[in-house]
Amino acid sequence: MNDDILLDVRHLTHVFPLSKKIAVKALDDLSFQIRRGEIFGLVGESGSGKSTAARCIMNLYRPAAGEIIYKGVNICDPAQFRTHRKMLQTTRQLIFQDSSSSLDQRMKVCDIVAEPLKIHRIRPARGSLRAEAEFQLRYVGLDAGFLDKYPSELSGGQRQRVAIARALSMEPELLVADEPIASLDVSIQAQIVNLFRHLQQEHGFSFLFIAHDLAMVEFLCDRVGVMYHGRLVEAAPAKELFSSPVHPYTQALLSAIPIPDPRLERARQIRQFTEDPENFQGVLTEVSPEHYVLMREGEHHG
Amino acid sequence: MARVLEVKDLSVSFFTPAGEVQAVRGVSFSLEAGEVLAIVGESGCGKSVLCKSIMKLLPASAKIKSGTICVNGVDITGYKERDMNKLRGRLFSMVFQDPMTSLNPTMTIGAQIGEAVRVHEPRISREKLHKRILELMALVGIEHPEERMKLYPYHFSGGMRQRSVMAIALAANPDILFADEPTTALDVTIQAQILDLLRRIQTQLGTATVFVTHDMGVVARVADRVAVMYAGKIVEIGTAEEIFYEPRHPYTWGLMQSLPAYSKGKKTLSTIPGMPPSLLHPPKGDAFASRNPYALQIDHEEEPPMFRITDTHYAATWLLDPRAPKITPPIGGRSHE
Numbered sequence: 001m002n003d004d005i006l007l008d009v010r011h012l013t014h015v016f017p018l019s020k021k022i023a024v025k026a027l028d029d030l031s032f033q034i035r036r037g038e039i040f041g042l043v044g045e046s047g048s049g050k051s052t053a054a055r056c057i058m059n060l061y062r063p064a065a066g067e068i069i070y071k072g073v074n075i076c077d078p079a080q081f082r083t084h085r086k087m088l089q090t091t092r093q094l095i096f097q098d099s100s101s102s103l104d105q106r107m108k109v110c111d112i113v114a115e116p117l118k119i120h121r122i123r124p125a126r127g128s129l130r131a132e133a134e135f136q137l138r139y140v141g142l143d144a145g146f147l148d149k150y151p152s153e154l155s156g157g158q159r160q161r162v163a164i165a166r167a168l169s170m171e172p173e174l175l176v177a178d179e180p181i182a183s184l185d186v187s188i189q190a191q192i193v194n195l196f197r198h199l200q201q202e203h204g205f206s207f208l209f210i211a212h213d214l215a216m217v218e219f220l221c222d223r224v225g226v227m228y229h230g231r232l233v234e235a236a237p238a239k240e241l242f243s244s245p246v247h248p249y250t251q252a253l254l255s256a257i258p259i260p261d262p263r264l265e266r267a268r269q270i271r272q273f274t275e276d277p278e279n280f281q282g283v284l285t286e287v288s289p290e291h292y293v294l295m296r297e298g299e300h301h302g
Numbered sequence: 303m304a305r306v307l308e309v310k311d312l313s314v315s316f317f318t319p320a321g322e323v324q325a326v327r328g329v330s331f332s333l334e335a336g337e338v339l340a341i342v343g344e345s346g347c348g349k350s351v352l353c354k355s356i357m358k359l360l361p362a363s364a365k366i367k368s369g370t371i372c373v374n375g376v377d378i379t380g381y382k383e384r385d386m387n388k389l390r391g392r393l394f395s396m397v398f399q400d401p402m403t404s405l406n407p408t409m410t411i412g413a414q415i416g417e418a419v420r421v422h423e424p425r426i427s428r429e430k431l432h433k434r435i436l437e438l439m440a441l442v443g444i445e446h447p448e449e450r451m452k453l454y455p456y457h458f459s460g461g462m463r464q465r466s467v468m469a470i471a472l473a474a475n476p477d478i479l480f481a482d483e484p485t486t487a488l489d490v491t492i493q494a495q496i497l498d499l500l501r502r503i504q505t506q507l508g509t510a511t512v513f514v515t516h517d518m519g520v521v522a523r524v525a526d527r528v529a530v531m532y533a534g535k536i537v538e539i540g541t542a543e544e545i546f547y548e549p550r551h552p553y554t555w556g557l558m559q560s561l562p563a564y565s566k567g568k569k570t571l572s573t574i575p576g577m578p579p580s581l582l583h584p585p586k587g588d589a590f591a592s593r594n595p596y597a598l599q600i601d602h603e604e605e606p607p608m609f610r611i612t613d614t615h616y617a618a619t620w621l622l623d624p625r626a627p628k629i630t631p632p633i634g635g636r637s638h639e
Contacts (some may be wrong), residue, residue: 133455150484155345185344186516186518187557187562187574189560193571194571197569219571256493258494260519260564262525262543273491
C-alpha cells in the first residue's frame with residue numbers, strides 16, 4: 001500500500017431504510033483517496049450523500065458495504081477499531097456546519113476547546129488546560145478575552161473559529177469539515193477559508209472539505225470530487241475540474257455558479273441535468289492524469 | 303412608472319433591557335412598480351428589520367422612532383394591526399429564508415395555498431378555489447400540481463418547499479413582494495432556478511420585489527437596483543450596473559472583493575477585517591470607519607451625507623467630497639465586456 005495515502009475509501013455503500021420495503025441508497029459504491037497534506041473537496045447538491053460519507057469516515061455511521069482504510073487500519077471492522085481506538089479518536093476530527101448547535105451552550109469557550117484533551121487524558125503541552133485553550137484560540141485569531149465567554153455571546157464566525165480551535169487542539173492528521181461555511185456571511189466565509197488555508201499550511205493535516213459553494217472549493221482545494229446520488233461522478237485536481245469538466249453533471253453544476261457581474265450573469269444559461277441516476281452506471285475511467293470520470297465502457301463525453 | 307413604495311428617513315429601534323438598539327437609522331428609498339430592489343449587507347446590519355418594519359411584523363419591543371412609509375401614495379406609518387391585516391397579502395407579502403419553518407408540517411401543500419387564497423376571498427366556491435390552487439402551483443413551476451397538492455411539506459425538497467411558500471405569498475396578487483434571503487438555505491443549482499422563477503413572476507405579474515441577501519452573485523442575477531446597507535443605514539444605492547461596475551463606497555468594495563471570483567489565482571481571499579459595530583451604541587462618525595482601509599480623519603468624527611453621483615446613484619462616504627484626496631478604487635472603472 002502506498003504510504004502517501006492517509007485515507008482510502010473503497011466501494012463504500014450506505015443505505016437508510018425508510019420502511020421495511022423501501023430503502024434509500026445514500027452512498028453507492030463510493031471510492032476515493034486522500035493523500036497526506038492534501039485538501040480534498042467533496043461537492044454535490046443536497047441529498048447527494050456528502051455528509052453521509054463524512055459520517056462514515058468518522059465512524060458515526062456503520063456503512064452497509066465497503067471499507068475505509070485510515071492509516072492502514074480498516075475502521076469499519078469493529079475488532080480493528082477497538083485495537084486502534086485511541087489513535088483513531090485522537091487523530092481524526094470533525095467540524096460541523098452549524099456551530100450554534102455543535103457547541104455546548106452551557107460551557108465556556110475555554111472548557112469547550114480543552115474538552116478533547118480532558119477526555120483523552122492528554123497532558124497539555126503548555127502547562128494548564130487553560131493555557132492550551134488560549135494558545136489554540138490565538139491560533140484561530142481570537143484573543144484571550146474570549147476564554148470566559150459562552151457560545152451564545154459570540155457571532156457565527158467567532159463560533160466557527162471556536163469549533164475549529166477545538167478540532168485543532170488534538171493536532172489531528174485528518175480534519176473533516178462538513179459544510180463549515182454554509183451558514184456564514186460572504187465576508188466571514190472569506191475569513192474562515194483564509195484561516196483554513198493558513199492552518200493547513202502550518203499544521204500540514206489532510207483536509208476533507210465538504211461544501212456546495214463551488215467558488216470557495218475552487219479557491220481552497222487541491223483535488224475535488226463531485227458526487228451525484230451517492231456516486232462519485234468525477235474527481236480531478238481543482239484547476240483541471242473547473243477549467244475542463246467532462247461529466248455532464250459537473251458541467252451543469254459549474255454552470256450554476258453565480259458571477260458577480262450583472263451583464264454576464266443575466267446572459268448566462270444554466271444547464272439542467274435531469275438524467276435518472278438509475279440509468280447511469282459505469283466505472284471511473286482516467287481521462288487524463290489524475291482526472292477520473294464515471295462513464296460506461298467505450299463511452300466518450302463531449 | 304408608478305411609485306409603489308416610498309420610505310423616508312425611517313428609524314427603528316429595539317428597546318431591550320441592555321438599552322436601545324438602533325437597528326435602522328434614517329433609511330430612505332423608493333420602489334417603482336415592477337422593479338427588483340436588492341438590499342445587501344452582512345448579518346445584523348438591519349436588512350430584515352427594515353423589511354419587517356414596513357410590513358409591521360416586528361415584536362412589541364420594536365418602535366418606529368421617526369420617518370414615514372407610503373404605499374401607493376398612502377401614508378401607513380400610523381396604521382394599527384387591524385388596518386395592516388387588510389394590506390398584508392394583498393398589498394405586500396413576504397417570503398422567508400427557511401421554507402421548512404414557514405410551512406405547517408401537518409397540512410398538505412394544497413390546503414396551505416388554499417388557506418391563503420380563502421383569507422382574501424372568503425366566499426370563493428370550492429371549484430374555483432381548486433382551480434386557483436392549481437394555477438398558483440403552475441405559476442411557481444411545480445409540475446404535476448394535481449397530485450402534489452395532496453402531499454405534505456416533508457415530501458418536498460428544499461427548492462419545492464420554497465416554491466410552495468412563494469405560491470402562498472402570491473395568492474392575493476400582491477403589489478410588493480419582500481423576499482428575505484429566499485435562496486440562502488438552497489443549493490447553487492436550485493438557487494439559480496428559484497432566482498429565475500422570481501424574475502419570471504416579476505415580469506409576468508409586474509410585482510415589485512425587495513430582495514434581501516448577503517450574496518453579491520445572487521444580486522447580479524435578479525436586481526434592477528441595489529441598496530447596500532451597513533450598521534442600519536443605506537451607504538450606497540444605485541442601479542445594478544452602477545453598483546457592480548462603478549461602486550463608490552469602500553464597504554461595497556469590501557463586499558465584492560470577498561467573493562472568490564475577485565481572488566482568482568491569489569493566495570488569500572481579501573476580507574473585510576473585524577466585525578460590524580454593535581448598534582446598541584453606534585460609533586461616532588462613519589460606522590464603517592474602523593474597518594475601512596481608506597478612512598479619512600473626518601470619518602471618525604462626522605457622519606458622511608449622501609453624495610449624489612448620478613440621478614440614480616448615491617453613496618455616503620467622505621471620499622466623494624471635493625476636498626477628499628483622490629484614490630483609485632480597487633474595483634470598478636475597469637472595462638467590463
